[in-house]
Amino acid sequence: MWLGVVVFLVALVCGILTAPLAADAPPAGKKVPRIGYFWPNDPLAKTSPRLEVFRQGLHDLGWVEGENVAIAYRWGEGRTELFPDLIAELVRLDVSVIATFGDHAAQAAQQATTTIPIVAMTDHLVETGLVASLARPGGNITGVTIIAPELSAKRLELLKEIIPQGARVAALWDPSTGRPQVQALEVAAQSLAMQLQVLEVRGADEIARAFATMKNWGAEALNVLASPLLHAQRQAIIAHAATHRLPAIYQWRESAEDGGLMSYGPILLELLRRHGVLVGKILKGAQPRELPVEQPTRFELVINLKTAQALGLSIPPTLLFQADEVIR
Numbered sequence: 001m002w003l004g005v006v007v008f009l010v011a012l013v014c015g016i017l018t019a020p021l022a023a024d025a026p027p028a029g030k031k032v033p034r035i036g037y038f039w040p041n042d043p044l045a046k047t048s049p050r051l052e053v054f055r056q057g058l059h060d061l062g063w064v065e066g067e068n069v070a071i072a073y074r075w076g077e078g079r080t081e082l083f084p085d086l087i088a089e090l091v092r093l094d095v096s097v098i099a100t101f102g103d104h105a106a107q108a109a110q111q112a113t114t115t116i117p118i119v120a121m122t123d124h125l126v127e128t129g130l131v132a133s134l135a136r137p138g139g140n141i142t143g144v145t146i147i148a149p150e151l152s153a154k155r156l157e158l159l160k161e162i163i164p165q166g167a168r169v170a171a172l173w174d175p176s177t178g179r180p181q182v183q184a185l186e187v188a189a190q191s192l193a194m195q196l197q198v199l200e201v202r203g204a205d206e207i208a209r210a211f212a213t214m215k216n217w218g219a220e221a222l223n224v225l226a227s228p229l230l231h232a233q234r235q236a237i238i239a240h241a242a243t244h245r246l247p248a249i250y251q252w253r254e255s256a257e258d259g260g261l262m263s264y265g266p267i268l269l270e271l272l273r274r275h276g277v278l279v280g281k282i283l284k285g286a287q288p289r290e291l292p293v294e295q296p297t298r299f300e301l302v303i304n305l306k307t308a309q310a311l312g313l314s315i316p317p318t319l320l321f322q323a324d325e326v327i328r
Contacts, residue, residue: 032068033283036090036098036116040076040083040105041232053269054099057276063283076105078204078232080176083108091116097282099275102228103128104176106141114140117288119278121271123148123226125293127180134293142288144275145295146266148177148226148251149184155249155264156188158301159221161319162247162262166221170197170214170246172207172237174227181225204233211240222248224255226265234258245311256302256327261311266296300324 037054044051055065063069072093074086087109090098097117100106106120110130120130120143127149131137134145152171159169169189173182182198189196197217199210214222222241224230230237231252238259241248250256251265274294282288301319304327308315320326 032070033096034070034072034093035279036093036095037071038074038076038087038090038098038100038105040102040228041078043075049269050272053273054276057273058280060277061280061284063280069283078229080104084112087112097279099279103178106130110141116140117282119143119275119282121275123177124180128178131293136290137293138289140288142278142291142293144271145293146226146271147295149180151251151265152181152223152225153184153188155223156185156192158262158264159223159247159249160192160194161316162313163221168195168217168219169221169223170199170219171223171225172201172210172230173198173225174229175200175202177227201230204236207233207236207240211244215244219246222246224248224250226251247311247313253300253302256304259304259307261304261307263302265299267298267300270298271296302327
């Protein structure tokens, strides 16, 4: 009897100790492909819209998590120094495909493996040298690009409409995303006769310093460049912009919803679903080198009138007419 109790307790303890790894294992009794899913910031909730639309993209190709496909999740927690080791874990799990988000994560994945297919969602796949071309990526990587350099320049034009007399615009830039956005912004600023100050932000602790610098420089507006890090820190950035009374524009609509003045960019959930579709295609045998990189086809402008009023700004009627949503 006592032997039986001991065996039971040992089995129970072993079960508890191995439970956290259960998400990495395929469903019991089935040999199914496994996706390595790497998100660069804090863990997403199981019901997060970002995860749900990714799964919907998989479902469009007939893949259902827990039935005929397993997903091993890894979270970067916004710490780029952790990315290589976390992605190396996915490689050791012998996943069938790795799904990544952000340029830095894609670069870490490409350095970790030249054989496992990678589907990346990044700011600019071609400009960073991750793929040879949009039409024929080559190698083991394809994905979705959000054409960040072009959109960063477009957001400068939108700021110009709000502050037509303004000449000084600051930009927050995460250096891990590479220089293409900065280069596009410099060209746009020159054509718009605007002075540009680019401030590097490598972590949350550098945000306050960046705002102090732009205030001393005399910045009249702010362009927050595309970056998983900067998006994750949007609440702090929005709060500093309000304190310094700076009109600011961001990439994703969540920033405008959270109190930012404006956002202009692709419809994120659509891109995340397409990301899932590409992963599903690779699970069915498609080769990443032959899958064209997808680009956004729809963009949305969101304006927060509450924030405009708090800043004492009058938004031109022509700009309000262009907006896909006006938050009042």
